[in-house]
Amino acid sequence: MVAVRAVWRTMLVGAVVVATMLCGKTTKAETPEELTVLLQRMERNLTANQIQMLQYTNDELWHNRNFDKHGKVTLDETARYETVFVEGLPYRKKVEENGKPLNGKQAAAEAKRYAQTVAERKQMGVEAKRRSLLSRHVNFDLPLVYLPTLFDNRVVGHEQVAGREAVVVESTPRVGVVGSGAGEQSALREKETTWIDVQDAMPVRVETTQLVDAGVLAGTTFRLDYQRLEDALGGASQRSAPVWAMSQVDAKGAMKIYWMTGRFETVQTFTNYKRFRVDVRLLDDSVQVMDSAPR
Numbered sequence: 001m002v003a004v005r006a007v008w009r010t011m012l013v014g015a016v017v018v019a020t021m022l023c024g025k026t027t028k029a030e031t032p033e034e035l036t037v038l039l040q041r042m043e044r045n046l047t048a049n050q051i052q053m054l055q056y057t058n059d060e061l062w063h064n065r066n067f068d069k070h071g072k073v074t075l076d077e078t079a080r081y082e083t084v085f086v087e088g089l090p091y092r093k094k095v096e097e098n099g100k101p102l103n104g105k106q107a108a109a110e111a112k113r114y115a116q117t118v119a120e121r122k123q124m125g126v127e128a129k130r131r132s133l134l135s136r137h138v139n140f141d142l143p144l145v146y147l148p149t150l151f152d153n154r155v156v157g158h159e160q161v162a163g164r165e166a167v168v169v170e171s172t173p174r175v176g177v178v179g180s181g182a183g184e185q186s187a188l189r190e191k192e193t194t195w196i197d198v199q200d201a202m203p204v205r206v207e208t209t210q211l212v213d214a215g216v217l218a219g220t221t222f223r224l225d226y227q228r229l230e231d232a233l234g235g236a237s238q239r240s241a242p243v244w245a246m247s248q249v250d251a252k253g254a255m256k257i258y259w260m261t262g263r264f265e266t267v268q269t270f271t272n273y274k275r276f277r278v279d280v281r282l283l284d285d286s287v288q289v290m291d292s293a294p295r
Helices: 007-012 032-055 104-124 128-135 143-150 183-187
Strands: 017-021 056-067 075-088 089-097 151-161 166-173 190-196 203-211 221-228 243-255 260-275 288-292
Touching: 017 032, 017 075, 032 056, 032 143, 032 151, 032 166, 032 190, 032 203, 056 151, 075 104, 089 104, 089 128, 143 151, 143 183, 143 190, 166 203, 203 243
Parallel strands: 017 288
Antiparallel strands: 056 075, 056 260, 075 089, 151 166, 166 190, 190 203, 203 221, 221 243, 243 260
16 A cells, blocks of 8 residues: 555645744633634634744654554554754755665655755746745645634634643534635545644644545544744744644544555654745745734
């Protein structure tokens, strides 16, 4: 069975911006109206944060296992990547496969891909680089960015996550709603539970369940965990607003390729975040505001 790669989920870790902290009201979503306010704040903050994250390099460990219908492992593979900046734009560089440095053939293929990327980007002007950079976060297929408009939402509890207060929200597609584009249509095939940081109005954890067969089969689950870099890196950030970065993605489920159906488990772990100084010209007209409650 072809290995299932959950890399498309990492698009939530998007492009580049400078965020500014605004004072707002802490929303604990005690009423439907307060929940709507919280979800709208989160939607705005996601745009700013997703753009911020492409100012960061990181390491990624990818681990995939496939299973036959009897639960026997048919494939077990890992890969390690480093996100670096090449000619001012992020580049996901493969450095290991199955726990070993790339061998001659693998290293040659990666070197060729890297050289092609350098050559292509040297021919790009500032505007072309801006479009490339800012397009990396727009094609979402999670319900997360559509909760206020396409989903019925309800608070099911409050929890402490990493020492911070979070509101737990369950979201299901609204009856009769039809998505207007590929992203909306994909989102409406899932239900979601979201742990939302009350202070920052940002997701701490997201769990989705596929409701229909589409790409992956119904019942497939994804869990995305985030970390607050101001906390994770230790000490106060020099930025006026915190940055939330993905720490892990867990995918479990099944998919059908032609006549074959198989189960998979894929885990992506993201570590070693470091901020990179991006060409300021790429930030023009892309400044976003992060709406956060006072501390």
